[in-house]
Amino acid sequence: MKWLKQGTSLQKLYVSQFISAFVDNAFFFIILGFLTDQGVINPVDSMIVPQTLFYVAYIVLAPFVGTFSEKMPKSLVLFIGNAIKAIGIALLFFGVPPAWCYMIVGIGAVVYSPAKYGILLELTTTSKQLLTANGKLEGYTIMAIIFGTVVGGFMANLPGIALELGLCIAMYAVSITIAASIPRGPTTASLRYIGSALSFGKDIAILLRSPITRFTLIGTAGFWMISAMLRLAFIEWLMVHIPTLSESQRPLIFGVTVIGIIIGALLVPKFYEIRTFYRSTPMGMLLVLVIIGSVFSPNLFVLVPFLLMIGVLGGLYIVPMNAALQKLGSPMVGSGKVVAIQNVFENIFMLIGIGFLGLKTSGALSLSINAVIIIGAIALGAIIVYLYSLMRRVKDEARRSLM
Numbered sequence: 001m002k003w004l005k006q007g008t009s010l011q012k013l014y015v016s017q018f019i020s021a022f023v024d025n026a027f028f029f030i031i032l033g034f035l036t037d038q039g040v041i042n043p044v045d046s047m048i049v050p051q052t053l054f055y056v057a058y059i060v061l062a063p064f065v066g067t068f069s070e071k072m073p074k075s076l077v078l079f080i081g082n083a084i085k086a087i088g089i090a091l092l093f094f095g096v097p098p099a100w101c102y103m104i105v106g107i108g109a110v111v112y113s114p115a116k117y118g119i120l121l122e123l124t125t126t127s128k129q130l131l132t133a134n135g136k137l138e139g140y141t142i143m144a145i146i147f148g149t150v151v152g153g154f155m156a157n158l159p160g161i162a163l164e165l166g167l168c169i170a171m172y173a174v175s176i177t178i179a180a181s182i183p184r185g186p187t188t189a190s191l192r193y194i195g196s197a198l199s200f201g202k203d204i205a206i207l208l209r210s211p212i213t214r215f216t217l218i219g220t221a222g223f224w225m226i227s228a229m230l231r232l233a234f235i236e237w238l239m240v241h242i243p244t245l246s247e248s249q250r251p252l253i254f255g256v257t258v259i260g261i262i263i264g265a266l267l268v269p270k271f272y273e274i275r276t277f278y279r280s281t282p283m284g285m286l287l288v289l290v291i292i293g294s295v296f297s298p299n300l301f302v303l304v305p306f307l308l309m310i311g312v313l314g315g316l317y318i319v320p321m322n323a324a325l326q327k328l329g330s331p332m333v334g335s336g337k338v339v340a341i342q343n344v345f346e347n348i349f350m351l352i353g354i355g356f357l358g359l360k361t362s363g364a365l366s367l368s369i370n371a372v373i374i375i376g377a378i379a380l381g382a383i384i385v386y387l388y389s390l391m392r393r394v395k396d397e398a399r400r401s402l403m
Helices: 002-006 009-037 048-071 074-094 098-123 127-155 162-180 193-198 200-209 211-241 256-271 274-294 300-333 335-362 369-389 391-401
Strands: none
Touching: 009 074, 009 098, 009 127, 009 162, 048 074, 048 098, 048 193, 048 200, 048 211, 048 335, 074 098, 074 162, 098 127, 098 300, 098 335, 127 256, 127 274, 127 300, 193 200, 200 211, 200 300, 200 335, 211 274, 211 300, 211 335, 211 369, 211 391, 256 300, 274 300, 274 369, 274 391, 300 335, 335 369, 369 391
């Protein structure tokens, strides 16, 4: 408890976010194990619908959660978001279908998301601090995704489900406690939900008119599209190409990506300033090539370095874009709204990625898992080519607005 009093607000935010994102992802794999125990033959296919509902929640609620984040202290919004997630997990004890439970956890994540990035503008004072804080927050988030995948895969194989759910709820409680200790910042109480929701389309148009915010919205959305696909596709890839791995061992393989993410997060402030964020674009193209190369790995010894590079390049690609979007987009529409709009773009793109994977798993597309991953990587490459077409205007605006 001493750390809660002495730790900085940024440190508390990082830890709270790590725990929250960790449980989000562990719960996903706990549900996979639960469905397996229920006799579901292919639980990965069964999770496509719950995962889709998770993303739909982001899109449907986006016009409201940005305003919610602006009207209330962001540390309180973090508290409420985690509380909703805990309720979603608890409902599984009462026989609520896993898909609905996962969607409620998604609603909690929707509420939580605008505040976790918007609060960075309150806790930092310079562009360099904002860039560094974005790198660390993104690093903690992606590390939590990987660790949640690894630990969730292990927990899914434990007998029974009550212990796993209890641990998840307890960890949310820890995250809630930490978030509650972050000082409450300024609010904009005059905002109205209906008015803000009606103006949401205008806010999107404002961000799309700016070359920088259009560049960063589409660039980050493309990254999360391929991330959503790879999260499920690589599990199937391991089942096909390295069948000797057990169900609990497969998620462990992705733990190596954590090392890459840490490296990427540490390198971001050394490679970029916010005004030169667009230099991360070549990292995205390298990421495309590494993803394509990874599917031809003949064994784990070759696959592991590819996963390490995916982590490094992913961090170097997305962190500068996030920082630039917040820096320039927040004065345009508000810090909460800019993250809510970013969530809309990212989750629409993730739905496209998951939907394409769903066509393959349903049999509507007779493609190998290798082909699915390669097509996803090529789609990301096409997005990055589009970003290059905006580069001149982006550089001009960066010189004027991000000095």
